[in-house]
Amino acid sequence: MFNPVLRAVSERRLVYSTSSGFRIVFAVIAGFLIFSSQGQPGVILIILIALSALGALYLERWVFDKDDNLFEKNVGLLFLHSRKRQPLDNLAKIVLREVGPSYQDRPKMMKAVSRQAAILAIVDQTGTNHGLDMIKGASLREARGSAQKLAKFCDIPFEDLVPQDEEEVPQPPEPPPGPTA
Numbered sequence: 001m002f003n004p005v006l007r008a009v010s011e012r013r014l015v016y017s018t019s020s021g022f023r024i025v026f027a028v029i030a031g032f033l034i035f036s037s038q039g040q041p042g043v044i045l046i047i048l049i050a051l052s053a054l055g056a057l058y059l060e061r062w063v064f065d066k067d068d069n070l071f072e073k074n075v076g077l078l079f080l081h082s083r084k085r086q087p088l089d090n091l092a093k094i095v096l097r098e099v100g101p102s103y104q105d106r107p108k109m110m111k112a113v114s115r116q117a118a119i120l121a122i123v124d125q126t127g128t129n130h131g132l133d134m135i136k137g138a139s140l141r142e143a144r145g146s147a148q149k150l151a152k153f154c155d156i157p158f159e160d161l162v163p164q165d166e167e168e169v170p171q172p173p174e175p176p177p178g179p180t181a
Helices: 020-035 043-055 108-113 140-154
Strands: 005-010 013-017 058-066 068-075 080-087 091-098 118-125 131-136 158-160
Touching: 005 140, 013 118, 013 140, 020 043, 043 058, 058 108, 058 140, 080 140, 091 140, 140 158
Parallel strands: 091 158
Antiparallel strands: 005 013, 013 058, 058 068, 068 080, 091 118, 118 131
16 A cells, blocks of 8 residues: 555556555645644644645656656655656666565564665666665565566566565465375
8 A cells, every 4th residue: 555556557558656545644644634723723733744744746757768868866745856767678687685684584573673675776787776665574576567667668687686584475275185095
């Protein structure tokens, strides 16, 4: 709901951007705060309303366009954001890498209180990393799928450097119980 979403605008254009759910939640919070202020908001309430409104307007968008040979990053507010562009064919690979100490090597107690975390990034021909997203826990499966789709779309390799949990690896179905002799 809060994680960025990969969507196909057309067959030749993908967009990885802030989800609508993210914006809706902040808009609802801002609306609730305005409604609950009863026309007499204090300074702290005004600050909270402003922060919630900014959250609702936040934009982080990555555009992959084959027709224009374009890889574009937009960050800021919906109506006021920075834009960085480079050729799509300048991208070298997509990487999903673990953050911090390996989750598999952590003691059981640490695994119980923390989640596996990873960064989804695109590396261009110059070696520059463009961090698309920071992923935690159960969102890794979705991020892996998005990374595979992006790699296929851009025709570049995907390096998955995050070990999969046993829960995440599909297990073969158990055979049905047979007759006992």
